[in-house]
Amino acid sequence: MAATARGREEALPALAEVFREHGYEGASLFLISQATGLGKGSLYHFFPGGKAEMAAAVVAEIDAWFERHVFAALRDTRRPREDIAAMLEAVDQYFGTGRRVCLVGLFALGDARDAFTREVHAYFARWVGALADALVRSGNGRAAATALAEETVGAIQGAIVLTRALDDPGIFGRALQRLRSRLGLERR
Amino acid sequence: MAATARGREEALPALAEVFREHGYEGASLFLISQATGLGKGSLYHFFPGGKAEMAAAVVAEIDAWFERHVFAALRDTRRPREDIAAMLEAVDQYFGTGRRVCLVGLFALGDARDAFTREVHAYFARWVGALADALVRSGNGRAAATALAEETVGAIQGAIVLTRALDDPGIFGRALQRLRSRLGLERR
DNA sequence: GTCTATAGATCGATAGAC
DNA sequence: GTCTATCGATCTATAGAC
Structure with missing residues (x-):
């Protein structure tokens, strides 16, 4: 997949893809080495903590990405409606x-639950x-807003499950x- | 957890629990042996195909259980509203x-996706x-009914993810x- | 049928040459 | 920094005694 990554940062996207595709247990160092183009020596040079540190780095980057591109926009106070649509x-x-798994959701279901309980909780x-x-x-009132927010995030996670199970991206589109x-x- | 299972059928519930807790890759034969109370010899006697056959048997039993207790009730033509509520x-x-993972949903997200694509698809x-x-x-009209059904099953799957991620069963209750x-x- | 012992493969992780 | 070689542990699966 990836040409040889040159450093820790460049390796993260390929690393994330392996964990998404195979889960934590299923992501062997052999697969990781293939996907990143890095030998085991290099991997342990960049991630002295081994696989656990690799997964933690991936989760941290996903978290940061969502913070920057998804959550932050929601905190703009002036046009909440447009911000939610952008989210x-x-x-x-x-x-x-819906074709791409949410790694944090996958971890929440148990793949690496104990190790990342805090990160998973914080993300959601x-x-x-x-x-x-x-x-x-x-x-909206506070109670209604909380209910709507739970419903929205839950619907997104559920739509990913259904889209992959039935192999039909239309499901995700209709859910959105x-x-x-x-x-x-709605368009006004 | 389980007293020694006496046969293939009796082993299935404990087996299912191990796969739910640890996923396919994470469910080692050691854990399976502990949970079922069966030695490896017995496990391979009941499941000559090894771990793959164990997981297949579990999925088949879950599928049959849902067919009997969940889907079948929906096919009673006389009181669809009560049947949906019972579901x-x-x-x-x-x-x-929401505290217990849906194994089929977990498999759909990738834990054993390639091996059980057909079963996962059929279930959902x-x-x-x-x-x-x-x-x-x-x-309901056909289009509205399909949309509502997708929304419902998706919401259930998503609520399981959120409930576990945030460790709050209230989320699942509110979703239902x-x-x-x-x-x-609604109560009439 | 169930056990112990172990094969054979693969795992994560490390060492040392370059 | 990156490689190859390899460690010890663990994995799935099998063999053979009982």
Whole structure:
């Protein structure tokens, strides 16, 4: 897949892809070495903590990416409605219309649950929290906003499961469309 | 956990629990042996195909259980509304209010995806299909029923992810309550 | 049928040459 | 920094005694 990565940072995308495709246990150092183009020596040079550190680095980068491109936009106070719409668009792109697994969701289901409980919790708590805040700012009551935020993030995670199970990206698209309608983002 | 299982059938529940807890790759024969109380010799006597056959047997049993206790009820033509409500109740019980992972959903996300593509597809297709049919019978148009069925099954899967990620069963309960409302099952 | 012992492969991780 | 060689542990699976 990847030409030889030149450093720790460059290796992260390929690394993330391996964990997404095979899960934590299934991502062997052989697969990781192939995907990154780095030998074991180089991998342990960049990640002295081994596989656990590699997975932690991937989760941290995913977390940072979502913070920057998804959660942050929700914290703009002026146009919450547009920000929420932009969040859904970013999600659609990132998850490849449901074909690409959410690694944090996969870890939440147990693949590496004990090792990353805190990171998994923080990721979803910030996602739901930022969305709920934006929904309050766009006119919803606190309780309704929290319920809508939980429903939205849950629907996205569930749509990924269903899309992959039935091999039909239309499922993810329709789920996002329903969410747009329910969140009051319909074209006006 | 389990007293010594006496045969193939008796071993299945403990076997299922191990796969749910650790995923396919993470479920080692050592863990399986401990959970079932069966030595490796006995395990290979009951499952000559090894771990793959054990997982297949578990998926088949889960599939049969859902067919009997969840999908079948949806095919009763006389009182679709009550049947759908009963389905949600069975789901709440089975998934332990979101604390218990859906093994088929976990496999769909990749843990053993290539090996069980057909079974995973069949399970979710029958679930969505049976629910959509019941919704048509309860007065919805075909397109609306399909959308509602996809939304419902997706919401359940997503609620399991969120419940485990945030360690809060209230999330699963609220998700079911929203579904009851949306499916028109509110107390009359 | 169930056990112990172990084969054979692969795992994550390390060492040392370059 | 990157490679090859290899360690010890663990994995799935099998063999053979009982």
